[in-house]
Amino acid sequence: MxxxxxxxxxxxxxxxxxxxxxxxxxxxxxxxxxxxxxxxxxxxxxxxxxxxxxxxIGLAEPDSRSITNVVSCPGTDSCKLGITSSMGLAKALRDEMDEWSGDLMDDQGVKDIRIKMSGCPNGCGLHHIANIGFHGAALKGPDGQQVPAYELFLGGNYGDNRVEDSRVGTRIPRVKVPAKAAPSVLKTIVSYYKDNRADKTEKFNQFLDRVGLEQLTEVAIAAEESAKEAAPGSDMYVDWERTNIYKLERGEGECAV
Known part of the structure; x- marks a missing residue:
């Protein structure tokens, strides 16, 4: 692979x-x-x-079926329907995972988590069937300027061998995570799972089914609040792998005729 x-x-x-x-x-x-x-x-x-x-040629990385195999659509890199740079976030999440301790990255339950993201709600990155999914959005900072952000989905699954095991993740309602806060939110979610699961055999989705989403919703809310407190022109207003202040612009998608 x-x-x-x-x-x-x-x-x-x-x-x-x-x-x-x-x-x-x-x-x-x-x-x-x-x-x-x-x-x-x-x-x-x-x-x-x-x-x-x-x-x-730099293509021998192992663990193709692990948390590090982050899936993303092109987002604003090439699609005019894109709201955010989903590919930029994908790299940011990988870079974040490279900084995680061995205790976290060597844990099999953590390795089994699947992450997917889309640059808009259309879902080309299949974010809705990932254990942890993101889709592009925008929110407003304290000065009314747009902040690149993501809606968060938890508990999706695409059933490795059985269609009946597939399910759509639950969207955290009325909350948007700033793009620049997404890596830290990911680490908080994964650490919360590892530290609070019943035992090492409890999978991520089983854990969510048991404890619910209330605590993780609070994590997302705290991230959203950080955008509301961001100073005008700060890094929070700049999307991943971009240098200019974020502005939502949409046109025809890649497949539009």
């Missing part, structure tokens, strides 16, 4: 990956909804050589 960061490949990586596929997989690969690529039919004797080749 090849796990490109944010599902993104640059030109040199694409060409090198094509060479690897031609040599070891009959020139074929399969894309997944998690924005990974599956390389099939590799002979066992070639596995190490394939890993070395992938490692040389």
């Amino acid at each position: 090849v796990k490109p960061e944010r599902g993104d490949l640059d030109g040199p990586q694409f060409r090198a990956l094509a060479d690897i596929m031609r040599k070891y997989t009959g020139g074929r690969a399969r894309a997944t909804q998690e924005q990974n690529l599956v390389l099939r039919f590799i002979h066992e004797s070639s596995l190490h050589a394939v890993w070395e080749a992938l490692d040389s």
Whole structure:
């Protein structure tokens, strides 16, 4: 399983990956909804050589089925329906996880959490079926200036093998998390789960079903309040991977005719 960061490949990586596929997989690969690529039919004797080749182009990261495999739509990077830079947030969440302690990142329950995000409510990033999902929104700071933000969804699932195990997450109502606060909110949610679950076998969604969303709603509310107190022109008004003050602008989407 090849796990490109944010599902993104640059030109040199694409060409090198094509060479690897031609040599070891009959020139074929399969894309997944998690924005990974599956390389099939590799002979066992070639596995190490394939890993070395992938490692040389920065595509040998393990744990394709873990919390670090954050899924995002393009958001405002290319879609005119986008409200926020969902790809920018995806990178910010990955960077945040890189700073987490081993106790958190080595925990299997934490690893099993799935995170997805969309730059708008249309849901191309499938945020609504993630354990933790975000979709782009905007809120107003104290001076009326728009702040890039996200609505938060918790408890979704896409049922690894059974359709009946899939469910849509619950939206935290009437609360928007500022984009720049989302990484810290994520860590608070994950830490709260790890510290308060019944035991190590209790999955994230099982935990939510047992304890409810009240405490985590308070976390989101506190994040929203931070935007209302932000000084005009502060970093809170700038979206991820942007340098200009945020302004909501929407047009036709990528697939509009």
